Amino acid sequence: MSENIHLLRAKKEIVFGLKLAAAMIAGALLLALAHRQGWIDQEQVVRGHNVVIGLALAAFCNAMPKRLHGSPRSVQHATLAQSIGRVGGWSMTLAFLVWSLLWAFAPQGLASTGSVAAVGAGLLLMIGYTTWKCVACHRSRSHGGL
Amino acid sequence: MNAVFKALADPTRRKVLELLRQGAMTAGELSDHFPVSRPTMSAHFAVLREADLIEASKVGTSIIYQLKLSVLEDALLSFTQLFGIGEGGRATARSAPKARPKGTRKGLRT
Numbered sequence: 001m002s003e004n005i006h007l008l009r010a011k012k013e014i015v016f017g018l019k020l021a022a023a024m025i026a027g028a029l030l031l032a033l034a035h036r037q038g039w040i041d042q043e044q045v046v047r048g049h050n051v052v053i054g055l056a057l058a059a060f061c062n063a064m065p066k067r068l069h070g071s072p073r074s075v076q077h078a079t080l081a082q083s084i085g086r087v088g089g090w091s092m093t094l095a096f097l098v099w100s101l102l103w104a105f106a107p108q109g110l111a112s113t114g115s116v117a118a119v120g121a122g123l124l125l126m127i128g129y130t131t132w133k134c135v136a137c138h139r140s141r142s143h144g145g146l
Numbered sequence: 147m148n149a150v151f152k153a154l155a156d157p158t159r160r161k162v163l164e165l166l167r168q169g170a171m172t173a174g175e176l177s178d179h180f181p182v183s184r185p186t187m188s189a190h191f192a193v194l195r196e197a198d199l200i201e202a203s204k205v206g207t208s209i210i211y212q213l214k215l216s217v218l219e220d221a222l223l224s225f226t227q228l229f230g231i232g233e234g235g236r237a238t239a240r241s242a243p244k245a246r247p248k249g250t251r252k253g254l255r256t
């Protein structure tokens with residue numbers, strides 16, 4: 001029964017990933033076509049690509065807290081997984097939304113550096129929080145064991 | 147998405163989600179925060195599970211509930227709590243925000 005649920009979930013996630021990939025490819029093809037027809041210039045193609053990539057990755061990270069669920073061993077373990085998933089999901093979703101907004105509205109120089117900085121900050125926040133929580137959890141468990 | 151809105155429409159279920167935000171809890175711990183019977187709480191948990199907003203895992207003899215909100219659903223929950231949407235709709239709705247664990251209520255009576 002639980003194997004079936006896991007299979008269904010995996011299938012759902014693969015379909016979701018494929019849909020996002022298809023949307024990104026379709027966006028890129030449409031932008032290339034528009035450029036070939038002379039409707040938009042090269043800068044707009046680059047901006048459009050980055051906006052599509054940012055939105056697709058924000059949509060992917062939106063579901064991150066839902067995906068980070070295994071079989072918890074205890075309440076503490078479940079709380080740890082939940083908080084890491086939430087902070088990771090929020091930081092990466094907001095980072096990719098900032099990426100898209102910068103590529104849509106900021107000057108190109110600022111957009112190229114700012115977008116990478118935003119995603120880098122999101123990643124750092126997620127990794128830092130995960131490390132901090134895991135170390136704190138390990139410490140409290142070892143103190144509890146003493 | 148309908149299931150999500152249905153789940154978030156009830157203040158008791160929103161309170162459950164609010165409690166789970168603080169950390170995972172067992173079914174018993176969660177039920178102790180509400181002045182309603184265990185079967186009623188089980189029904190609320192079922193609606194939340196159906197909407198894919200919480201996850202139930204069996205560990206030993208207890209069931210651990212944990213949040214399973216996407217970022218958008220989390221923001222939606224914060225939004226409904228911030229503006230108090232749907233507050234005071236039902237009897238349980240009015241009592242839920244002021245709900246105390248059963249142990250505390252018993253303690254007050256004695």
